[in-house]
Amino acid sequence: MRAYTLEELARWCSVPMEELEGHPERKVPLRLCRDSAEMGRLMALELVDEIEANDRAGRQTRAIVPCGPMAWYEPFARIVRERRLSLAGLVVFHMDECLDWQGRPLPPGHPQNFRATMQRVFYDPIPPELSVPEGQRIWPTLETLDEIAAMIAEEPISITLGGLGQDGHVAFNQARRNPYAMLTIDELRASTVRVQENNQDTVIALAQRSFGTAYQFVAPMSITLGVRECLSAGKVRIFTDTGAWKQTALRVVLFGPLTAEYPATLLQEHPDALITATLDTARHPIAEHPDWDLLPR
Numbered sequence: 001m002r003a004y005t006l007e008e009l010a011r012w013c014s015v016p017m018e019e020l021e022g023h024p025e026r027k028v029p030l031r032l033c034r035d036s037a038e039m040g041r042l043m044a045l046e047l048v049d050e051i052e053a054n055d056r057a058g059r060q061t062r063a064i065v066p067c068g069p070m071a072w073y074e075p076f077a078r079i080v081r082e083r084r085l086s087l088a089g090l091v092v093f094h095m096d097e098c099l100d101w102q103g104r105p106l107p108p109g110h111p112q113n114f115r116a117t118m119q120r121v122f123y124d125p126i127p128p129e130l131s132v133p134e135g136q137r138i139w140p141t142l143e144t145l146d147e148i149a150a151m152i153a154e155e156p157i158s159i160t161l162g163g164l165g166q167d168g169h170v171a172f173n174q175a176r177r178n179p180y181a182m183l184t185i186d187e188l189r190a191s192t193v194r195v196q197e198n199n200q201d202t203v204i205a206l207a208q209r210s211f212g213t214a215y216q217f218v219a220p221m222s223i224t225l226g227v228r229e230c231l232s233a234g235k236v237r238i239f240t241d242t243g244a245w246k247q248t249a250l251r252v253v254l255f256g257p258l259t260a261e262y263p264a265t266l267l268q269e270h271p272d273a274l275i276t277a278t279l280d281t282a283r284h285p286i287a288e289h290p291d292w293d294l295l296p297r
Helices: 006-013 036-056 070-083 114-123 145-154 185-189 200-210 247-255 263-269
Strands: 030-033 061-065 090-094 096-099 159-163 194-197 221-224 235-240 273-278
Touching (some): 030 036, 036 061, 036 159, 036 235, 036 273, 090 114, 096 114, 185 263, 235 263, 247 263
Parallel strands (some): 030 273, 061 090, 061 159, 159 235, 235 273
Antiparallel strands (some): 096 221, 194 221
């Protein structure tokens, strides 16, 4: 059963974009930015600032890092090069990975092979003398699920960076669609590193964004860090710039109840979470059409 009414959903979606940041009913801090380029710079600075602060304090930076949004990789590498910032104290826990229908890794040339993509866009642009040591790059694999969960649990995570899915998923912690194994919010909150099938709406969203809606090429399965790992960080910074695909999820996360239908509503419980959204993602067509009559009579 849905945890909110259609009347509530219509009310959240009707809030003008200009009122979101300071809205008295907002449950998660929100920062708006102009476009993907500005969002990418802000995302890069979040990690750079965390690394520099921990370096000054003599601590490692243990970060959970996504493969996307893609806008932050170029500014991150540029800032690292310009500042000659050593990443020797950075431990990177990669957030997720895509799998084929048999649960096996995708070919290295597949655009959804996250390890190959991250090597190209995150590691290769950094000079070797500044780069993250190989042993501090933690990749999720079928063989290391329990090991990664234990590594994350043994010491605090400094920061989680992530995107927001069309159903409010962080990493691949999707709204579970299986009618025979629905999740409670408590089960979702406690979820850990695992292998899973990707939801049909996730496949369609990825197909539209990357493959001209050729869903046949989208990875049908994935490995993901659980909500327990992602939200264990001292700071959680979520970034979203894909416009219409995320507009309703953003509103539910900001205003709605805790619900497994939109996993990122659990950000409401985190003491230091921040969502950054582009203007195109923060606006909503229902807010721009107050004359629409959407509710059943």
